[in-house]
Amino acid sequence: MRAPDFLQSTQSSYDAIAEAYAAEHPDSLAGRPLERALLTTFVELVRAAGTAGPPVADVGSGPGYVTARLHEAGLPVFGVDTSPRMVALARRAHPELRFHVGSMTALDLPEETLGGIVALYSIIHVPDDHLPSVFAGFRRVLLPGAPVLLGFQSGDEDGHQHLAERYGRKISLDYYWRTPDTVAAHLEAAGLEMYARVLRAPQGEERMPRAFLLARRPAPDPSGAFRPGGRGPAEPPQPPRPAGR
Template sequence: MRPVRAPDFLQSTQASYDAIAEAYTAEHPDSLAGRPLELALLTAFVELSRAAGTAGTAGRPPVADIGSGPGYVTARLHGAGLPVFGVDASPRMVALARQAHPELRFHVGSMTALDLPEETLGGIVALYSIIHVPDDHLPSVFAGFRRVLLPGAPVLLGFQSGDEDGHQHLTERYGQEISLDYYWRTPDTVAAHLEEAGLEVYARVLREPQGEEKVPRAFLLALRPSAPLTGGGRPGPCP
């Protein structure tokens, strides 16, 4: 069997973050510090994940921090008591995260092809990682999220937003030559993709730009629906 070639956008994203990994990590050792709104949303995610993990599972299911970068979100989820691992497309980012948090697991991988069995995760966090995914790939990404989530498990997304959807291509950052695409989207656009994938939007938050930020930040909490009850009182198949 021939190996599946990664999409072009994923290859360029990986190469770009490999090139800027050290500088990016130095600038963003913990971008959640001093962000009370983001921390509150992460707390809500933790509680929703704990609730999903009590539904007849053996042990608490793990959660995945997808696009984990330097690993500070993964570390906060671990500190909140959740079993967690990080996934990033950049091998260099993964190496730096392992150095900073040697007690945690980080893997090279992509949200476009999650190598996980069905219904195994108690939640997914993807903060500022779908911003590099083109529009035509979002449906399959969110369908993959739904596939690996347990019924009732949450997804927390964070992304740059604005009055309308947009796109920017960067060829340089931190003095390094890169080829990196950024997509900003309205909460309605992302919510529609989530709902098409069978995930229910639980909450939407839009935060105004802070500090050096130039555009608003949007956050969506969504859930994989719990299994409906059949006439006999047992969970039926998920739609």
């Protein structure tokens, strides 16, 4: 089956700029304490959900620095990227880890096999009409209770930009800016429940705010114990109060 046009242009564009991009972003989380804290929160949610045994997927893994940090945190993890050149660079930088060429639009995995999904700055290349199926695919492959962490450039309203050049190379890359409310609505429509929303102001040369959403695939909880996004145990029955005058 022929890949959608936007996937082909995204792949060829990142293949063209892979070396320059990896040189500029060997580890973009090094100077971003909020992003690192959110990644730590994601790891803790994976463990709290009891899904730390199965692998976690870093979708849109690029040079592989997020995949490496998840590995250092003790999670089994692999990276997925649509650009074969990016995957080759990630394998070179992190030979101990697994990286695969693939797309978040068609995760080639059985149902309920992942302990979590991270997608930092990768849904920005997915057109609006494909986003519902992407999140439905996330829910399909996630184990019950498993979390999702998304990061994306945001703004006061949804928007779109086409880029024809980057790092001095000709490309054809589309960017889609969305508000946290827009993305959260898509997640919930796909059957994922929200856990947290964070919005960070632009830093340094950044021109747009950064939004981060944590969600999870709902899990049945027969014990009634607290779980993210769920209800706590029922209140114990109270003894009868003595009658007053």
